[in-house]
Structures are given as C-alpha cells and as structure tokens.
Amino acid sequence: MSHERIPRRRFLKSVAIAGGAGALTAHGWSRVLGANERLRVASIGVGGKGWSDHTSVADSPHVEIVAICDVEEGPENLGKAAERYPHARRSTDWRRLLDGSGDIDAVIVSTPDHMHAPIAMTALRLGKHVFCQKPLTHTVFEARQMRLAAAKAGVVTQMGNQIQSHGAYRTAVKLVHDGVIGKVKEVHSWQSGPMRWMLVDDRPAGADPIPATLHWDDWLGVAPSRPYKEKIYHPHNWRAWQDFSNGQLGDFGCHILDPVFLALRLTAPATIRAEAEPLPREVWTRRASVRYEFPGTELTAGTTLPLTWYDGAGHVPPREAVGLPEGHRLPVSGSLLLGEKGSLLIPHVAAPRLFPEEKFADHEIETVPARDHYISWADACRGEGRTTSSFDYAGPLTEAVLLGSIAIRTPGETLRWDQAGLKITNVPAADALLRKTYREGWEPSWQS
Numbered sequence: 001m002s003h004e005r006i007p008r009r010r011f012l013k014s015v016a017i018a019g020g021a022g023a024l025t026a027h028g029w030s031r032v033l034g035a036n037e038r039l040r041v042a043s044i045g046v047g048g049k050g051w052s053d054h055t056s057v058a059d060s061p062h063v064e065i066v067a068i069c070d071v072e073e074g075p076e077n078l079g080k081a082a083e084r085y086p087h088a089r090r091s092t093d094w095r096r097l098l099d100g101s102g103d104i105d106a107v108i109v110s111t112p113d114h115m116h117a118p119i120a121m122t123a124l125r126l127g128k129h130v131f132c133q134k135p136l137t138h139t140v141f142e143a144r145q146m147r148l149a150a151a152k153a154g155v156v157t158q159m160g161n162q163i164q165s166h167g168a169y170r171t172a173v174k175l176v177h178d179g180v181i182g183k184v185k186e187v188h189s190w191q192s193g194p195m196r197w198m199l200v201d202d203r204p205a206g207a208d209p210i211p212a213t214l215h216w217d218d219w220l221g222v223a224p225s226r227p228y229k230e231k232i233y234h235p236h237n238w239r240a241w242q243d244f245s246n247g248q249l250g251d252f253g254c255h256i257l258d259p260v261f262l263a264l265r266l267t268a269p270a271t272i273r274a275e276a277e278p279l280p281r282e283v284w285t286r287r288a289s290v291r292y293e294f295p296g297t298e299l300t301a302g303t304t305l306p307l308t309w310y311d312g313a314g315h316v317p318p319r320e321a322v323g324l325p326e327g328h329r330l331p332v333s334g335s336l337l338l339g340e341k342g343s344l345l346i347p348h349v350a351a352p353r354l355f356p357e358e359k360f361a362d363h364e365i366e367t368v369p370a371r372d373h374y375i376s377w378a379d380a381c382r383g384e385g386r387t388t389s390s391f392d393y394a395g396p397l398t399e400a401v402l403l404g405s406i407a408i409r410t411p412g413e414t415l416r417w418d419q420a421g422l423k424i425t426n427v428p429a430a431d432a433l434l435r436k437t438y439r440e441g442w443e444p445s446w447q448s
C-alpha cells in the first residue's frame with residue numbers, strides 16, 4: 001500500500017493544526033460547488049461504523065470519496081476501503097490527510113469517541129463540512145467548542161445519530177408536536193440490553209505485540225498512553241474505558257434521548273443526579289440511573305421536566321413509574337413520555353405506541369416518511385436543503401448526555417449546571433470532569 005509522502009516541514013504544520021503552540025488560526029473556506037461538480041469527501045476511520053458512514057454518503061451520485069484514513073491498515077479497515085476507492089488519497093494519519101487539503105470539501109469522522117473533537121475541530125477550522133459520529137465528543141467542553149467552531153466556520157454539519165431520520169422517530173416527534181398526548185409531565189428513557197463490549201474490571205497487566213498493520217500510538221491519539229493489549233481496546237471494546245468513551249449512556253444517549261429532545265424542544269438540564277455504584281478506576285459502571293431536571297418548555301406541563309435515564313442489563317423503569325397495563329413488556333430500549341392526555345412509547349427503534357390503548361384505539365397515527373441522514377448532509381453541503389442534526393442541535397444534546405456520564409462518575413450528588421458559564425457550580429470534582437487533559441504533544445490549540 002502506498003502512502004502519500006509529505007515533506008517534514010509541511011507535516012509539522014499539520015501537527016500544529018491539531019494542536020500545539022503554533023496552531024493555524026486562519027479559517028478555511030468552503031467551496032461553492034457548480035451544478036455538475038461532485039462533493040469531495042474524506043473519510044477518517046473507515047472500518048466499523050465508518051464503513052456504513054462513507055458508503056452511505058457515497059451512495060449519492062454527487063459525491064466522490066477522494067481521501068481515506070485509518071490507523072489500521074488491515075483488510076477490514078484501510079485495505080478494504082482502498083479496494084473500494086482505488087483513486088482515493090490514503091493515509092494512516094489524519095493530520096497528514098488534512099494537511100494541504102485543498103482537494104477535500106467535506107470530512108466524515110467515524111473514529112472512537114476520544115478522537116472526534118481533535119479531528120473534527122481541525123476540519124472545521126479548515127472550513128470543511130463535517131459529518132461526525134455520536135456522541136459528538138468525549139467531553140462537555142469539546143461539545144461546546146464544536147458547536148461554536150461550526151457556527152464560526154459557517155459550514156454544514158451533521159452528527160451520526162442516523163435514527164433521528166428514521167420514520168418511526170420522526171412520527172413520534174410529530175405526535176407530540178400535534179398535542180396527541182397533551183403537555184408532557186415526565187419522561188423515562190432506558191437501555192436495558194447487555195453491554196455490547198468486552199466487560200473488564202481493570203487494566204490488564206503486560207503488553208501484547210502491536211500488529212504490524214496497526215498504528216497504535218495514533219490510535220491512542222490524545223488519550224493517555226498505555227501498552228497495546230489485544231481485543232481490550234481496538235476495535236470496538238474501547239467503549240468500556242473512561243479514557244475513550246462515556247459508557248452506556250454515552251453510547252446510546254444521543255440516539256434514545258434524541259426524539260425526546262426534538263419532541264419537547266429541550267435544551268440544557270438545570271440539575272443532574274445519578275445513582276450508581278462507585279466506578280471502577282478506569283472502566284464504566286454496568287448499571288446506573290440518572291435523573292435530569294430540564295427547564296419546562298411550551299410542550300411540557302410544568303415549569304420543570306423530570307427525565308430519568310436507566311441503563312444496565314435488565315434495568316427498565318419501575319412499572320409503577322410508567323403506568324403501563326399489566327403484562328405489557330417494555331422494549332429493550334426506548335423512551336416513555338407521560339403526557340396530560342396519554343402516554344407515548346418510543347421504542348428504539350420501532351413504531352411509536354399510544355397508551356391507554358382503549359383511549360387511542362381509533363386514533364390513526366399519521367406516519368412521517370424517513371429522510372436519508374447521510375445524503376441529506378451531502379446535499380446540504382452542495383447547497384440543497386438542510387441537515388437535522390447540525391452541531392447547533394447535536395452540541396447541546398451531547399452536552400446533556402455527557403453531563404449524565406459526569407453524574408455517574410460522581411454518584412449521589414445533585415449537580416447544578418450553569419450552561420452559559422459552562423460550569424457545574426456546586427461540585428468541584430464534577431466540574432473538573434467537563435474537560436480532560438490531553439496527551440503531551442497532542443494538546444489542541446482550542447483547549448483553553
């Protein structure tokens with residue numbers, strides 16, 4: 001496999017884009033495409049979920065994948081993408097890929113969560129349109145920076161919570177907006193499936209040989225260094241670890257809470273409190289509940305809206321809290337909105353259902369067609385239409401989700417959130433978790 005060669009001086013400039021004292025300050029530009037021009041897209045993190053991200057975007061006849069990047073050169077990752085896009089520029093280092101990137105209009109970021117912000121912020125500051133996987137970032141501070149940087153760059157953005165564009169979720173949002181269940185008093189959301197990653201209690205001893213195809217130091221990126229251990233982190237199992245992810249809530253919150261946010265037009269929570277076992281040193285807990293209080297909106301019944309999140313195998317809301325008929329089994333994951341005129345169950349992902357069933361027996365649900373979450377981003381980059389999960393929306397949603405993860409790391413404390421001041425005002429240990437320390441040599445210029 002041939003990699004592009006970039007002179008050392010230019011490479012150092014690219015490192016400066018990612019971070020470091022001499023970071024580029026110039027904002028890039030986004031090209032206005034002519035009617036027959038194709039959007040030139042770079043995909044970073046091309047295996048795993050990245051595969052469906054770039055292939056879905058490339059389904060548009062108006063898109064060309066011009067650059068691909070992955071730290072894993074093997075046949076399931078960069079190798080496979082190189083076969084699919086033989087003419088695409090390729091690299092194992094996203095900094096090199098984005099350096100001198102006048103040939104790229106838009107960037108897809110599908111790496112593990114800890115690298116979303118460093119890569120996406122660099123792309124935004126270069127004036128690229130960005131599609132970034134969920135959760136938008138690894139920390140609350142990063143989510144704020146991404147929203148601000150996207151607004152400043154004036155580019156088209158979309159978070160990869162593609163289920164938002166599913167007809168079932170869109171239908172659920174419309175039911176609430178149409179007032180079918182009245183104003184909403186309370187919400188319960190849950191993910192009661194087993195963790196979908198290898199369960200570990202602590203960091204395993206020793207080191208395994210780094211596979212010849214894997215650039216382990218680049219995989220670690222901004223995260224604290226550690227020896228490579230087979231299957232423990234890469235691929236997929238990084239989800240278990242606080243340094244790379246935000247656990248079950250971080251993994252699913254931006255999906256499951258998304259229709260609730262949209263339906264009720266929620267913004268920032270006022271308080272957050274978790275009940276959870278104290279966390280093992282480095283991994284995420286296996287069971288938690290988080291109670292948020294949101295300021296009420298025109299769609300909620302009171303001046304505040306309580307929303308409770310439940311995660312862990314078999315952990316669903318208590319039956320008495322949700323008031324569903326005897327014998328009714330809740331889906332493995334989803335949300336239940338308790339309204340003044342009835343309740344709405346939003347399974348993750350299936351058609352929404354109204355309760356009490358007798359009351360709504362004759363109510364014909366008007367279904368809303370699906371959108372294409374990927375192609376709508378590519379089209380919007382070309383000036384056609386808008387995205388629905390732009391960073392303007394996805395930033396605050398991610399902030400709320402990650403505040404829940406902070407609460408899980410400081411259980412039993414009611415955290416008071418000052419959204420405007422980007423501060424948890426009453427628990428210094430929780431406030432410190434809004435940000436993180438970046439590995440030496442990888443410090444981003446936008447961190448302070």
Ligand SMILES: NC(=O)c1ccc[n+]([C@@H]2O[C@H](COP(=O)([O-])OP(=O)(O)OC[C@H]3O[C@@H](n4cnc5c(N)ncnc54)[C@H](O)[C@@H]3O)[C@@H](O)[C@H]2O)c1
Nearest residue numbers: 045047048049070071072077110111113133134160235236
């Ligand atoms: N929207 C969804 O339904 C959905 C589903 C699964 C995963 N995801 C998200 O997608 C992202 C990736 O998750 P995954 O399960 O595919 O993880 P994964 O570990 O299976 O795959 C990540 C891919 O990125 C590559 N990679 C890792 N670090 C990189 C770097 N610094 N530069 C370039 N490439 C790098 C890996 O080699 C691999 O090809 C995560 O943010 C995750 O939350 C979203």
